[in-house]
Amino acid sequence: MGASDRKGRAGATAWKVAGLAVLLCAAAALPFLVSNYRVFQFNMVLVYAIVLLGLNILTGYNGQISLGHGAFYAIGAYAAAILMDRYGWPYWVTPAVGGALCFVFGFLFGLPALRLRGHYLALATFALAVAMPQILKYKHIEQWTGGVQGIVIIKPDAPFGLKLTPDQWLYLFTLAIVVVMFAVAWNLLRGRTGRAIVAIRDHPMAAEAMGVNIALYKSVTFGVSALYTGVAGALGAVVVQFVAPDSFAPGLSINFLVGIVIGGVASISGAVYGALFIQFVPNFADQISKAAPWAIYGAFLLAFVYLMPGGVAGFVRLAWMRLRRTGSATSTAPQGAAIQDRRTT
Amino acid sequence: MEAFLHQVFSGLATGGVYASLALALVMIYQSTNHINFAQGEMAMFSTYLAWAMIHAGLPYWWAFALTVAVSFVAGVAIERVIIRPVESAPVLSVVTVFIALLVIFNSVAGWIYSYTIKTFPSPFPEQPLFGNRFISSHELGVIGVTLVMLAVLYAFFRFTPLGLAMRAAAQNAASARLAGIRVGWMLALGWGLAAAVGAVAGMLIAPLVYLEPNMMSGVLLYAFAAALVGGIDNPFGAVLGGFLVGVLENVIGAYVIGTELKLTVALVLIVGVLLVRPTGLFGRVFVTRV
Amino acid sequence: MKRLAMGMLGLAACLAMQAAVAQKKYGPGVTDTEIKLGQTMPYSGPASAYGAIGKAELAYFQMVNEHGGVNGRKINLISLDDGYSPPRTVEQVRKLVEEEQVLALFQTLGTPTNTAIHKYINAKKVPHLFLATGATKWGDPADFPWTIGFQPSYQAEAQIYARYLLKNKPSAKIAVLYQNDDYGKDYLKGLKDGLGDKVGMIVAEASYEVSDPTVDSQVVTLQASGADVMFTIATPKFAAQSIRKVYDIGWKPLHFVNNVASSVGAVLTPAGLDKSTGLITALYLKDPVDPQWDKDPGVKRWHAFMKKYMPEANVADFNFIYGYAAAELMVGVLKACGDDLTRENLMKQATSLKDVALDVALPGIKYTTSASDYFLMEQLQLARFDGKRWVLFGDVIGK
16 A cells, blocks of 8 residues: 555546546537537437446346336337427426436336346346337327327427527537436445445345345336436437337347447446447448348447457456556556555555 | 137147247256347247258258257357357346347348248148147147157256256356366257257247248247246246246237237236246245355 | 441430530439439348348349439439338438438338438428338328328228228128237228228227237137128238138138238238138239239339349249339439439429339329329229239229
8 A cells, every 4th residue: 555556546536537528528529520410320329328327227236137228218208209299398308307207117117126036127127128119009098199100309499599500409418418417327326325236236135234225225226227218218209309119119128238238337438338339330230231230230249248248348447457557667667566556455 | 608718729829839939948047047038039040941951852850850950059059159258257248149149140041031921831730630620730739749848858857867967057057067067068058959949949830920030029028928927947837837828818818908908918917927926936936045 | 337326426425415414403412423312221120021122122223223324324222221210210311311412212111210200301301202101191292292102001092992891891890900000000090981980890900019929819809709801901921820810710701901911922822822712902013923914024024123133032022023113113203304303303203293104013003193192102903812813803993
């Protein structure tokens, strides 16, 4: 435990903060640098990033596998569409409503799910994803959901007379929500709550012995995770301007799970990498082969899982550590002791 | 009453279909502790192989036997080559690999064989047994073959040293290794067996639903449900679960809620069963040791 | 002699060029050598069977290009995968319109997918031509002047069946099997509208999901209703299952199958030709597997096309005929545009077709559109299956 090590760690944090600031500036500048179509694509990346973050809280940190988050995404999206289309609500309230609604649904679903473990839970949640399109089509709620035809939403213009295209404005709006959601998640996960959530995953009995109320924590985690997904669902509906049962096929839920594995399980930054993957790789696969785009997509999946077992986030972390190590070893050779020191901590 | 009986028999027939694939799922679970999402697509691909052989002029039973053999080898090969690298990886990575396999098999089958439906011959007589109108000979055949497979597999896992070794390898790899069992190969063997069982299931299912790349997506869903209801680690339970789901689904659709929500209601019931018995009706109850 | 001819040809070409330059007007995506079109298709995902349509169209344009293109311009169709998922359709169509700058969209496939881009594409004033879906909403020139459909609308087809029943079997008890989505429900609505105040003739309805393994249970339910007329409104696989099950349980209703599921090669053969005998449908395209068209010049051209440009493909797949017909129509419209290849003129030409006949459309069926009538194909002819082929009967019905 040398003083230099502490200094090094503070330095690392400073680096991280600086890096994050640069990244954020870049993200905010992006809509002014690329075409509206690209802005739309990156907007979807932001939306997916929120979903993946929510799913990661549940599956990555808390260890409850969900193959049903597409259903929560659908609930958020339909809440937004129905409020805007049928009741004339403004778009900017809908993420809050979608999120709140999904929190309730998620919490309620989380209660019985307490009894299920591992594969059973995964498949019970998958049942939810499978049933969702059929429920949305059901004739007795057609007057709200629009049945099989879905609901078309009008894209909002930029407010306050800002000289922005609707795409640019919506992107910035989403980005602001992303920043808030990520900050909240980061705060939640690094503190007491986060440690309890992880402890339930790794050592449930020990956690219980330490006084963690497992049942409550697990169902609230389910609710929070669904809340994130619901917020994203509402945003996604506004961005795409359309909801229909076909938009929320079971494949969507599977895609989300793939997203967190590729991005990095139990990692906050992993949500962004995963979102980039599920947004861009399918198009890329389509460009390579019209005959069998899914085969190319599958090959990409395999390649990522083999080459980056810890997801992209894990890979980046490793690369960063190696870079720093070689960097400090060459530039400041006398500090070799500090490196040694770090290894022992 | 006749209509009701008809629904029940029709449910038993589709239940046999679910049961046969559920059996393959249980097979992999018993030997590797994983649920293979690609099981249905692997079975579909095996069926295409059989179709190609029959199309090339091979007699049915030759094609049948060859397909089972080839599928077994392919299953072993997939485990050795594709699953092996993630053997000790977290369960989510393995699930992702399964999903990758699923989309690859589906896509490649469509690419090679196109998406138009194809007929697949049945080895059973065209005329229904005893001239009944409730169930065709092929449907009875499906049920029969599934039950025979079940008995054989049960005997294999219960009474043969190899079967015992496979179970040991899945349940406690470390101890099994100490007892001299080559765990890696046991896993591969499990994959081979599951692929072979899946191939038989595929060849039984195809005459009923027609052969096409997406033929298994619906069946797999119900097979999952069947395996869960019955208990994913119990072949008997899975088969029984298959029949249960098949009949339940028909009766609900025809008499209770109508067809528009029958899938939803069936799933709710299954989750309901799981809440009362979290490891399925016949599943082993987990005891966690601290 | 040869040189002289060449010279003359060169001169003629020069003159033609000058004439063309004088009146050339190009919209986005058009140059002297290329016309860029775009489309989305489900090449992946559960609807990938329809990807065959896109492949046939790509092949058709390749054929046209190899024969000199349209007025010297090659057609470049950019066909993108949307996996039948509306959000991805929005994304891909924005790519086509904003990045690739296509002149028009051609045969984007699916009802929900096209609904998702309907408003956007009309706001952008991009021709949205010949959609590969039979929903009724694509013929609405007042609100959506840039969108025009292709095939007969599902509702129009269902109404033809309804009229036939009212006339020939007014006391029928009808059972309907339909797919639980926009496609099935559109037909069902058409059937009910067509029956009008006789809608009580429908005694039973049963739906199925695309994820259902079989429709056996539904067929059994419908039989129990005591109906003597059966409607199967399904995609090929489920239609084949339904035809077979109806026969196997000894039910002998007057059985209608919708046009989408009428392919002899892809539906009736798998179901069993003997089990399909007596089926009724409505047709607008020739079935290439049907022997009655063996000597038909249009179908012969289609076979030659398939042999040369899609040698691996399964000729029993009805999607290839469908794609061929749509592509043929598109080339015709582009030809009619001449050198005025603006979006406005393209739309104008597409909506002022007069008595256009297609290689693979039934004899006697001609296509006409106008600025106030966007319904391209409303003509169909009833046909009964005699165990080998569809036997057309009655007149061509529709406008």
